[in-house]
Amino acid sequence: IKGSNYLETLSKVGRIVFDKTGTLTKGSFEVTEIRAEEIAEEEFIKLAALAESSSTHPIARSIVKAYGKEPDISQVENLTEISGHGVKAVISGREVAVGNDKLMENEGAEISGDCGNATETVIYVAVDKKYAGSIVISDRLKDNSKAAISALKDIGISDITLLTGDGEAAAKAVAEELGIDSVYARLLPGDKVDKLEEMLNNDNKKLAFAGDGINDAPVLSRADVGIAMGALGSDAAIEAADIVLMDDDPLKIPK
Ligand code: ADP
Ligand code: MG
Numbered sequence: 548i549k550g551s552n553y554l555e556t557l558s559k560v561g562r563i564v565f566d567k568t569g570t571l572t573k574g575s576f577e578v579t580e581i582r583a584e585e586i587a588e589e590e591f592i593k594l595a596a597l598a599e600s601s602s603t604h605p606i607a608r609s610i611v612k613a614y615g616k617e618p619d620i621s622q623v624e625n626l627t628e629i630s631g632h633g634v635k636a637v638i639s640g641r642e643v644a645v646g647n648d649k650l651m652e653n654e655g656a657e658i659s660g661d662c663g664n665a666t667e668t669v670i671y672v673a674v675d676k677k678y679a680g681s682i683v684i685s686d687r688l689k690d691n692s693k694a695a696i697s698a699l700k701d702i703g704i705s706d707i708t709l710l711t712g713d714g715e716a717a718a719k720a721v722a723e724e725l726g727i728d729s730v731y732a733r734l735l736p737g738d739k740v741d742k743l744e745e746m747l748n749n750d751n752k753k754l755a756f757a758g759d760g761i762n763d764a765p766v767l768s769r770a771d772v773g774i775a776m777g778a779l780g781s782d783a784a785i786e787a788a789d790i791v792l793m794d795d796d797p798l799k800i801p802k
Contacts, residue, residue, distance in 0.1 A: 553789040556772050561752025563704055563800070564743065566766075567711035567721055569759030570776055571797060572686040574605045576668070578613035580683035584660050591680055595672050597623050598636040598643045603781075604761060606670060607634065609684055610645070630762055631712045631735035633670070644673040647714065649733070651678065666720035668713055688724065691798040696725045698801035708746070710739050712762055736762045743769055757800060760784015774800060 548554060568574050583591035596614030599607035600623060611618060626636040632653070633646015644654045648671065651658055656673035660680070670682045696707060708729040711718045718732035731742055743766050747754055756763075756770035764783040767773035775788030776795040785791050792799050 548790050550789070553772055556753050557755065557790075559753040560704060560755045560772065561750070562706040562708070562746065562754045563699060564708045564710055564746065564754065564756045564766075564770070565727070566739075566756075566758035566763045567709055567713060567718060568686065569605065569761060570757055571692040571709070571721060571725065572688055574686060574759060574761075576605050576609035576684045576686050578609050578682055579667070579685045581613070582660065582681045582683070584678065584680040586674065586679055591672065592682075593618075594638055594641070594643045594674060594679075595645050595670075595682060597638050598626070598634050598645045601626055602628050602634050604628075605686075606668065606684060610670070610682060613682075642673075642675050644676075645670060647671065647733075666716050668717050688721065689795070689797060691796055693725050695797035695800055696727060698798065700726075702801055706752070710734055710742055710763075710766070712736070712739075736765060739763055739766045740769055747771075755800075757797070758784065759795075760787065 565571055581588055581592055592614050596611045597618045599610045600618040600620050622639050624637040628634045632650040635644045644650055651671045651673055654673045654676050656676055656678040658671055658678055668684045672679045707727050709722050709727045710731050712734050715732045718730050722730040753771040755772040755774060756766050757774040758767050759776040760781040760783050764787040767775055767784055768787040773788040774790045775784040777785055777791040777793045778795045
């Protein structure tokens with residue numbers, strides 16, 4: 548806790564806003580399905596892994612892990628990471644894009660075929676602006692997330708909101724499971740700040756935000772009290788936050 552003033556503010560908190568990935572979920576994604584549409588599966592996962600090779604996002608790490616080999620980055624050029632969307636790279640002359648539906652929209656690639664269970668995170672791949680298939684990735688709730696939400700309600704904080712850059716269906720499934728009534732999905736880092744500003748202006752209750760800092764460091768610093776996950780979270784989060792949970796256990800928040 549970076550100052551006694553934050554403890555003081557905590558005692559006046561009437562609303563808590565949570566990030567989903569890495570905060571209420573473990574953020575340890577695992578690829579559960581690979582659906583190559585146009586190219587052979589082996590080539591498909593290789594292109595995706597190469598494009599993700601330098602990203603530190605948990606989604607990227609799970610894709611590299613599913614590839615199972617050390618990606619040969621000498622074939623990769625022009626790598627760019629587009630926050631809240633995914634990554635793009637040129638691999639052996641081919642333009643590869645790996646990310647969500649918004650990224651596919653930007654690429655002009657039309658998503659088709661079966662894309663897996665809607666409550667899981669689905670990542671799409673386009674090659675030379677043509678849709679090439681999807682990767683289904685699953686994450687799990689942290690063991691104490693449900694207990695943390697109900698403990699917060701027990702101490703009178705009934706106003707709990709979930710903000711996420713992930714898709715609508717995955718966000719709603721998590722919220723329902725945890726008993727969170729208010730959910731905003733598909734948010735870019737800037738949208739998260741806008742949403743938070745709206746909430747800060749709407750009432751005079753103090754607002755706490757809890758996140759892991761991957762794409763939400765600006766919100767952590769904007770909230771009345773920013774609470775970061777220290778073990779999993781990024782350095783930016785630890786820097787931006789007022790309170791850092793050293794063990795990432797959400798049950799420490801009601802405590
Ligand atoms: P959250 O708000 O749930 O913590 P993020 O803001 O980190 O999620 O990411 C939002 C979405 O952007 C992800 O669910 C994913 O669809 C997409 N995305 C972000 N980074 C990557 C990446 N490196 N590879 C693929 N997709 C990504
Ligand atoms: Mg996150």
